[in-house]
Amino acid sequence: xxxxxxxxxxxxxxxxxxxxxxxxxxxxxxxxxxxxxxxxxxxxxxxxxxxxxxxxxxxxxxxxxxxxxxxxxxxxxxxxxxxxxxxxxxxxxxxxxxxxxxxxxxxxxxxxxxxxxxxxxxxxxxxxxxxxxxxxxxxxxxxxxxxxxxxxxxxxxxxxxxxxxxxxxxxxxxxxxxxxxxxxxxxxxxxxxxxxxxxxxxxxxxxxxxxxxxxxxxxxxxxxxxxxxxxxxxxxxxxxxxxxxxxxxxxxxxxxxxxxxxxxxxxxxxxxxxxxxxxxxxxxxxxxxxxxxxxxxxxxxxxxxxxxxxxxxxxxxxxxxxxxxxxxxxxxxxxxxxxxxxxxxxxxxxxxxxxxxxxxxxxxxxxxxxxxxxxxxxxxxxxxxxxxxxxxxxxxxxxxxxxxxxxxxxxxxxxxxxxxxxxxxxxxxxxxxxxxxxxxxxxxxxxxxxxxxxxxxxxxxxxxxxxxxxxxxxxxxxxxxxxxxxxxxxxxxxxxxxxxxxxxxxxxxxxxxxxxxxxxxxxxxxxxxxxxxxxxxxxxxxxxxxxxxxxxxxxxxxxxxxxxxxxxxxxxxxxxxxxxxxxxxxxxxxxxxxxxxx
Numbered sequence: 001x002x003x004x005x006x007x008x009x010x011x012x013x014x015x016x017x018x019x020x021x022x023x024x025x026x027x028x029x030x031x032x033x034x035x036x037x038x039x040x041x042x043x044x045x046x047x048x049x050x051x052x053x054x055x056x057x058x059x060x061x062x063x064x065x066x067x068x069x070x071x072x073x074x075x076x077x078x079x080x081x082x083x084x085x086x087x088x089x090x091x092x093x094x095x096x097x098x099x100x101x102x103x104x105x106x107x108x109x110x111x112x113x114x115x116x117x118x119x120x121x122x123x124x125x126x127x128x129x130x131x132x133x134x135x136x137x138x139x140x141x142x143x144x145x146x147x148x149x150x151x152x153x154x155x156x157x158x159x160x161x162x163x164x165x166x167x168x169x170x171x172x173x174x175x176x177x178x179x180x181x182x183x184x185x186x187x188x189x190x191x192x193x194x195x196x197x198x199x200x201x202x203x204x205x206x207x208x209x210x211x212x213x214x215x216x217x218x219x220x221x222x223x224x225x226x227x228x229x230x231x232x233x234x235x236x237x238x239x240x241x242x243x244x245x246x247x248x249x250x251x252x253x254x255x256x257x258x259x260x261x262x263x264x265x266x267x268x269x270x271x272x273x274x275x276x277x278x279x280x281x282x283x284x285x286x287x288x289x290x291x292x293x294x295x296x297x298x299x300x301x302x303x304x305x306x307x308x309x310x311x312x313x314x315x316x317x318x319x320x321x322x323x324x325x326x327x328x329x330x331x332x333x334x335x336x337x338x339x340x341x342x343x344x345x346x347x348x349x350x351x352x353x354x355x356x357x358x359x360x361x362x363x364x365x366x367x368x369x370x371x372x373x374x375x376x377x378x379x380x381x382x383x384x385x386x387x388x389x390x391x392x393x394x395x396x397x398x399x400x401x402x403x404x405x406x407x408x409x410x411x412x413x414x415x416x417x418x419x420x421x422x423x424x425x426x427x428x429x430x431x432x433x434x435x436x437x438x439x440x441x442x443x444x445x446x447x448x449x450x451x452x453x454x455x456x457x458x459x460x461x462x463x464x465x466x467x468x469x470x471x472x473x474x475x476x477x478x479x480x481x482x483x484x485x486x487x488x489x490x491x492x493x494x495x496x497x498x499x500x501x502x503x504x505x506x507x508x509x510x511x512x513x514x515x516x517x518x519x520x521x522x523x524x525x526x527x528x529x530x531x532x533x534x535x536x537x538x539x540x541x542x543x544x545x546x547x548x549x550x551x552x553x554x555x556x557x558x559x560x561x562x563x564x565x566x567x568x569x570x571x572x573x574x575x576x577x578x579x580x581x582x583x584x585x586x587x588x589x590x591x592x593x594x595x596x597x598x
Contacts, residue, residue, distance in 0.1 A: 002218065003225040010284045013293060014277055017100055024096040025276045028089060036085060040078065044503045047074045055505035057498055059479060091195050097283045098196070103294045185219050186212045192286045211289065219285070226281055234274050238585045241267050245578040260332045260577035264584060332577055339568050340548065341370040341555035343442055345538050346388060350560045354395070354415045356386045357422035358433050365439050369561045371473065372434065373442040373537075376427045377402035378451050382458065384427035385410045390448060396424070403450040431463070435470050442535075442557075443467070444497070447478040456484045464489050475513050475535075482509050495535060504530075511554070513537055516544060521551045528552075542567050543586055550583050 014021055048056065051071035053064065064072055189211050193204040212219060241263055248259035284293075344364050346355035353360025356374050364372060375388040385402050387410075392398045395415040402410060413424050434441050445459070452458075467474070468491055475495035476482055482496045486508040495511035501518040504526045511533035514523065519536050527534045535555035536548045545567040548556050558564045570579075 003222045006222060006284075006288075007226060007229060007281070009293065010281050010288075011277070013101065013284075014280045018273075018276070020100055021097075021280050022272075022276050024093060024100075025279045026272050028093060029275070032085070032089065040082060041503065043078055044075070045506070047071055047078065048503065049506065054507045055479065055496070055498070056502045057479075057500070059477065090191060093279070094192065094195055094283060094286065097280060098287050098291050101284065101287055101293050102291050182216075185216055185223075188212055188219060189286065189289060192290060196290050222285060223282075226278075226285075230274065230278050230281070237270050237274075238267065241270070242578055242582050242585065245581050246576070249576045249578055256577050257329075257332060260581065261329050263577075264332065264581050267581065267585060332580055339572055340553050341535070342561050342564055342568070343371045343373050343535065343555050343557040344369040344561050345373050345557045345559045347372045347374050348418075348559060349562055351418040353420045354417040354422040356388055356425070356430075357415060358425050358430060359420070359422045361430070361433065361439070364561070365437055367561055367565070369439075371440045371442040371555070373444065373475075373557055374430065375444045375446050377446045377448075378455050379407045379410060380404060381406040381408075382452050382455070383407035384459070386425045386427055386430045388446070390446070401448070401450070403448060431466065431472075434472075435466070438470075440470065441472045442495075443472055443474045445474060445476045445478070445481050447476070447481060456481060457488065460485070460489045464492065467492060473511075475511075479507070482507065495533070497537075511535060513557070516548060519548070519551065519553070524552050539564070546571060546583050547586065 048054070048071065051064075051068050053060070053068065053071060056064070064075075187205060187208050189208040190201075190204045193199040193207055194201065197204075199207060245256075245260055245263050248263065249256045251259070347353075347357070347361045347364055348355050349364045349367055349369075352363045361372060361374075374386055376384045377387050377390075379385050379402055383406075385407055387395075387402050389395060390401055392400055392402070392405075392410075392413065395417060396413045397416075398413060407426055410424050411426055411429075414421050415424055431441070447455075466472075473493040473495065474485060475497055477497040477499070479496060482494050485492050485494045493510045495513045496505070496507055496509035497513040498505070499515050499518075501514060501520060501523055504523060505512065509532065512523075512527060513535040514537070516536040516539050519534070524534050533554040535557055536553045537557035539545050539548055539556050539558050540560055540563075542563060545556060545558070545564055549568065549571050556564055
């Protein structure tokens, strides 16, 4: 079978020159991770700072597009530079693998210069086609070509949840994914043709379409086989590491910690080895179409070159391995932050009532969350009602918005959810009940275009002292609410809700409530440096809870606080080294180029 023969042939080639391939693939990725990405992050932050834009979110994208042309132009230029660097990385690694697999005498630096010179073929039309090509087949490209520059592209889980609950949209996306995958296979050789043969974009498209015309299923099977085998090997390797540590944990004294440090460092080395192996195999699919593999007896000079390459690769491994060993010791020794705040999402625990209602809060308070997160809207008569949705139809059957009804009319309505029924509560009643039972609240202020102009001032005047006295907190997705509260009532603790993580914001907020699938350790570290707290939402499974604790989130918002409390107890009560290694493994990139976040 061609796929099996290809796998063994090129795997043998990778092992034969593992040092050269390690320097080429891992070295490039490390350079991008520790040099290019920090530079781009710094430039993005400076551009936003010069434009006096404290954050980037869905709430201010339109404002940036229409009112900040200079900032928009600078960000677009930065984006073009990122794509240019991605093109260079792809070119450099592809040319490097060609050199190694054809026994060419080209040096590393010549290959480096050739990749740069290749940029001269990036005419405007070709470059914009490259951007379109990469965006179009991004899911497919992540399997064939990994780059740290795109590793942070993550779809927030609330979008995935929406798609999962909308079968028509899910079906349409499934169909579109199939079409995109088909196009990705048919355009498999576009970039190699542009790089190796200097084809123009559309000529490369036509040629790639012809080259794959009779071999579509062959390439599909090859890619599927490679992904399956490599994932299997990776899974077995990580499972062996975990099981070995389970045995090591039974040893006396400091031996479990010593073996755990070595084991976790081995896991990291193995992960990088698999990334290099995977990248070489996928790149080889592209190279072998134009340059068949050449395996000759190496002369003395070649042997010396390979030896020095392996020595350099070994030195890189030792340096990063040594630093990793120290960091692993700190991690495994249990130097964790304090346990996170337990925050009940909309006042429920495992569907124990109707969200945002007093009966549900009554049940949930018995489990003693640190905070109950709840939502308020302004009513027609400028009062506040406890409600999340902008339309009442889903919970009450009434096809109206909160701003269309008075508070008296709203509190007459009955909401139904999870097999329970409860009256809609006024904010005054909900707040008074929480205060009576000494339950702290995380109050989310929802806004619409129909809110009164003095809504925020009336909220501050009526509730500020109550909130401060009872140590409640506030959050909002609307930055005008966040900035307005901090300006007019600076003592209030206010968190700004971010649905995705593009760049670290520079705001007046005391904390950030971040969508959990886009939250990173780097974001939390930056927040800590800025004396800001970070709350993760909405975290409902044990693996994600462990991940948030591993990263050091200050608070976790969940629909299942009973499970979260159990996970915190297991996590804090001296968990085994095997468990900590398992947590680390769950955060490693999978073979689709994404972290295994959930």
